[in-house]
Amino acid sequence: MLKFLLSRNGHTVSNEINHYFSGFDALEKAVSKQAVFQAKKKLDYHFFAFINAQLCRHYYKNNKYKTWRGYSVIAVDGSIGEAPYTNECFCMFGADIPNKKFNQAKTSPRISGFYDVLNELYIDVSITRFSNCFIRILWK
Template sequence: FTSRSKDGLKGVFSRNRKLNLKNLIVLIMSSASSVQRDLDRFYKSMDKSDFSIRKVTKGAFTQARAKLNPEAFKRLNQVAIDTFYEQNLVYTWHGMRTLSVDGTTLMLPNHQSIKDEFGVHKFGPKADKERSIARASVLYDVLNLVAIDSQIDSYRTSEKELLSKHLEYLKPDDLLLMDRGYPSKALFFQL
């Protein structure tokens, strides 16, 4: 896991530091307030101390986060999903896992790296405003309340294209629910 989470950089997360890979992921996933406050609170808890002594700065956290491959979170999610299905009573409908799929759009922050990744969409009465917008889709187990897979891409990507990426997570005894915009001859061929 560690070697695939380093975003292709050699020597990253190889030494035992205060901000190692495990701590970095826990911090990112549990972040609720300001970054520095979360860092101080996290290390105070790790040290089982009554006092908060600054061990890692916000800048160090930002640099470490930039070295982390975002796919690490998808792999962690897959481990959590696999563990859920192996260790819990799984609800089905007539023996079938009941899945749904739906898409949405997300308004993204106005930052050049985001514009480069997702592109820019013009909107407004005169189409004079620019904004980065993403299309997202989730494959969801409705009876067990588990998100099986999520996809995000540029706004120009259709929900059907994102659905085709979800299909690898389907099993033979799955029932897939979708709204009227999804069915097509191409989809039936893929299934």
């Protein structure tokens, strides 16, 4: 599941499933998008920040990385993600504006990160409540 999520390219889940399994020449063993959503619900959101920190530590320790006049060029990026609407996610991230079409609230955590522009690598990622503003997240 993690390998599938990390290899996504921003297409629909159905297209991503077909692309992922065709890479293994195992398209007939592809799972349904419902199975992907069920498996995704079981993941702890802390995992992604943890694995990113480990990858960054390894990269900067074992590679000659690019700098500009001896400085790392860092940018800040922010986005709003999607999380399954569960009690745990609601307590952790709060609720976003209700979906009027389905009359259902959704959880949408704010995601913010520091990005190493020259090495094309996220250095730090923070996932917080929807109600937190991006400026406040930067100072943490």
